[in-house]
Amino acid sequence: MGRSSSNRKAKAESEFVLFDVVYEDGTRRSNRRVPGSALGGLDGDAPALAVIEEEDRRLGEISGNPRPAIKSISRSPVR
Secondary structure (H helix, E strand, O other): OOOOOOHHHHHHOOOOOEEEEEEEOOOEEEEEEEEHOOOOHOOOOOOOOHHHHHHHHHHHHHHHHOOEEEEEEEEOOOO
8 A cells, every 4th residue: 555645744744853043133933944864862952053053154145144143942842
């Protein structure tokens, strides 16, 4: 039998972990996606900060509008 669409959706969702980001200027971005493969091990969620900072840097270069420094990150609540 083939896979149901719910099985594919569950697998796709588990490939990324969602984080909420608070910036130094008080702005907030929710549900920032970080590859699950970048997380875990002894560092836990710490690598997520580097992934998000790199993405922000690239987006800032493209748009010409750099994002402020990140104040904190936390996993988005599971729905």
